[in-house]
Amino acid sequence: MAATGLTETLDRLRKSGLTALIGYGLVGLVGVWLVVNLIKTPTEFINIGLIGLTNGAIYGLVALGYTLVYGILQLINFAHGDVFALSGLVASTMIVSVLGLEQDASVLAILGGMLVTLLVITVFFALVNATIELVAYRRLRRAPRLAALITAVGMSFIVQNISLAIYDVNFRSVPSFIPRSEVIGIGNVTYSWNKLAVLVITVPVLILLTWFVRETKQGKAMRAVAQDTEASAMMGINVNRTISVTFAIAGALAGAAGIVYLLQFNMRYDTGFELGLIAFTAAVLGGIGNLSGAVLGALVIGFIQAFNEGLTWYTPGSDWTRTIVFGILIMILVFRPEGLLGERTPEGA
């Protein structure tokens, strides 16, 4: 059996640490590539890096949603990306039609409007996501894991088609009321206000989330349920409520991500599919179930994507972005399935 032979060879390689060697070799090559590019075109390199940082922050918000849900239910919530897209679309309606924010609105109106939008959208999509869990996943908690996963794929298509039904196939955007002028500019390196806005929203959200998971009672309950559902139920934790809360938080994160994305790009009903996959890759890269891992993975993916699309020296270019992202996903699962920040089991995985 050629297949078995190969498997055994792979096994032996894994044990001898050669896979690790190949893995480090690949990482090293990427490092060399980055350094050469940095030396050749330093200003562009930094500018592109800033784009990567912005994109990575957005991916991070979405990736957190995947990782939270996975941590607690071991379910890849495929619908998450589509919830994100729908939230962005609803936010565009809210900003353009309801609040009527214009490009020349006063700073106060913009700040207030954004705050209101953020509040309404996060609360609404927290409810939406919790409802999805209630309707689609709760009944399947004891079913084979495949069943819940397949349902998640189905939910993803349903949410996507809801977006399609409401917003049709056109791209939506908001007027660029956050100026694209630079915050700081050193030489040709520029950092614009609209990029800063992404971080201004993302960083507090992350801090809030970390505080919630670490310090509050509900956050502790979440961690307990993630570790051992049955034991936590025996300790008097309301498992159903905890899972609902987790989905709600994930939904709120998706909502925030939708708004942040909208500040940078156009979006339409199927934006969430690809972005969801990228974000999931980020979550796996960081070590799924691990919150800081998700953010780290998202930043790495954001940088890799931006460098691939922006740099010039031996760069595959945007035609290959998807291949590279999924290539990373596959490599990670082959070389280090527990992710960058994950830990191996005592038995050895």
Added chain:
Amino acid sequence: MTTVQERLRSYGPGALVALVVIVLALLYPQYVESLGDLPLIGDFIPALSSMVIMIVFTMMAVGLNIVVGYAGLLDLGYVAFYAAGAYTSAWFASQQFDQWTFHFGSVGISKELPGIHLSIWLVLLIAGIFTALAGILIGLPTLRLRGDYLAIVTLGFGEIIPQVVRNGDNVFGFDLTHGTFGISPIDSPGFGSVGETLGLPLNYQQSFEREQWFYWTALALLLLTVFCSIRLRDSRLGRAWVAIREDETAAAAMGVPLMRTKTWSYAIGAFFGGVAGAFYASFKSGAFPADFYFNISVFLLCMVILGGMGSIWGVIVGGMILGYLNVEGLATLGSELQQGGIDFDPTKYQFGFYGVIIVLMMLFRPEGLIPERRHKREFELGVADTPLDDVTHEGADTDREPKND
């Protein structure tokens, strides 16, 4: 030895139903036109060419059923195998590589035509083998992962392959896939001049009864797939798949080689996807990168789920129903609604519709329309589907800082 009679009896009434269905299906070209004249439902009768597409997709669903239904491995990138099959047929039966001229068993075309032109029958086999090898290559690094990781990796491959195909018009200066334009035309099957003396068409595409021949060939391929699928299910390998699906640890303890068995399910499932893809490419005489997208994988998965995971007859029924809706049904419904004054285009929301089917089936009838007995019990009693090899997945934010607790 059992006599033929005894064996037939052991199959029960199901065999009779199957026989009637097969005969009716074989005769479909004869009565399809008269069915079209029926009042009310006449407009909804699928044309012969639609039937070919429906059968091809059903064949892929039966192949996917080997992976998802038998072995319980969720494959969300089956479209990659379809693409691999279609492009194999494009490589070995078209003018793509016009720097070489090589003919072997090609029918109905000039022997001077540049490019590689093998007989389509041979190409179908090559496509199957090539795709099976691709399945093994994809499977080896990924099959040891837990089920949901496997799903996402296969999804990744399903996304990578179309992009590779789209960008493959300049692989170090070599035009492998002709980029976004795709490869067209692709040779058509046929029986050559030898077959012509027996009353068979020399070349399907040039035949007057083109669709009829494609239809019968598709049906023959489907029947072959179904036959293999049944035989596999009852074989040693098939029982090993079920054992792994139900309890991986127990199966391994009983001496079932996990990796080899899983890889086989992948390879065999891929084989049928490849053959179906190659045949379909020959039928529509082209392979285009735009045909291979994620939704196709979900569409095929939906067929398997609607019919019943692991249940061959169920998958065929599910495949034909959804195939019909996809190829013709929803469009016909839309135009009927339009005539009735309702402006609603169901084809636009077809994937939402499939999503609803998937969710409703999983929630209320996870065993499918025509359940397989064993699968039904699994859904009722549950399975021990924790993988043998696994990595830990600590909870949200993990318990790495005990001082906080």
